[in-house]
């Protein structure tokens with residue numbers, strides 16, 4: 001009897017995710033597991049057989065910096081991520097989590113039959129009962145907990161204007177001991193449910209009003225679970241080094257690994273400063289601290305316009321100020337007709353200074369308005385990408401008509417532009433930064449490597465043609481040269497087309513399932 005499998009992939013160049021060079025090998029998969037890496041007998045049969053000659057076979061990419069908390073339920077195809085080879089997202093970044101959170105309001109607005117939850121176990125069960133096409137791990141968001149504990153509304157990305165960035169209570173004060181205990185309890189519950197760590201977003205409300213000491217106290221339970229602390233730090237311009245130092249101090253005092261989110265120097269006056277922040281990280285690592293970072297490969301960022309105003313970034317003459325033409329409207333919930341315009345366009349139209357125009361956009365367009373802002377240096381992008389402490393994350397915000405192209409193009413852009421065209425890093429190093437490295441850091445057991453016994457999250461791409469095509473003007477475009485993606489052994493992209501299979505699962509810290 002010939003051997004029987006569910007999936008055979010023949011003749012590809014296997015990059016196993018460890019950073020080792022590719023080797024020509026066949027793969028065989030049964031159920032959700034890779035059972036053979038090597039030679040599969042010619043007479044073996046399978047439900048699906050893929051000829052991978054000329055293609056790289058790599059572990060599915062792990063997006064360690066996702067904001068798809070509710071998006072995976074509202075848009076379960078998760079097209080932007082799946083089509084670029086991402087098989088697992090880590091949600092809950094930048095302090096914005098899903099607990100405490102009334103999902104029912106979002107679900108009603110979406111007009112969809114969506115689950116609700118009131119806890120992290122509930123959220124992960126909602127993923128299991130309404131599976132998207134992609135696997136979902138999560139961080140516990142400090143800001144969402146802080147808003148809940150101090151009595152405000154909830155700052156989550158991509159939620160309604162009413163529930164995004166609007167804080168109904170006085171959050172500009174330290175948390176009381178009771179409120180800290182409340183937050184610790186949510187964090188502990190999340191970690192018991194399988195969350196991979198806790199995130200902060202220290203430029204946002206209400207996170208920004210928390211002192212270092214408060215964050216350390218809330219984060220204490222992380223140490224009992226070996227979970228990590230991830231931070232969108234307090235400043236990425238003039239205060240970059242102090243902000244990184246704070247993140248590392250928190251990790252040191254709590255006794256947990258640190259992940260610095262979207263490592264960059266923002267604002268023209270601070271370009272080049274990533275060399276200093278890298279040196280600072282290297283010094284911490286030499287002392288034994290487990291500090292790593294993630295990055296998206298673009299010179300524009302994306303965030304809530306209200307947050308840029310709050311941080312004095314718009315139309316200001318300070319060194320990290322943004323000009324009106326540097327800020328594009330990506331998602332404007334109440335005025336979608338403004339999407340694609342710049343703040344300068346509207347300032348001209350209304351004959352007001354850029355800052356005033358931005359304020360009017362937030363007022364009339366909604367507090368949840370998201371922009372793309374051009375603030376980084378191309379040389380810095382290369383410097384950060386090529387450093388050994390950097391892994392890849394999209395920071396994608398997949399809302400509105402013109403989301404930042406990173407939501408669709410991050411991985412193929414690195415493989416096409418920075419590996420093939422510019423030679424900034426090697427192909428095997430890029431794949432390590434996209435799979436094995438994040439799986440190891442975020443403790444995603446059974447994922448991130450092409451090995452016998454591991455889960456069959458796989459991406460097949462053509463190293464000669466893979467490239468992003470999503471632009472700032474037209475960002476909802478899937479990349480080229482990435483014809484196959486498998487999630488838990490099931491094809492979610494077949495010959496370049498999304499299969500609409502909902503093969504994703506909740507992924508729990510350290511659990512190989």
Ligand SMILES: [Zn+2]
Pocket residue numbers: 093094201232261262
């Ligand atoms: Zn962030």
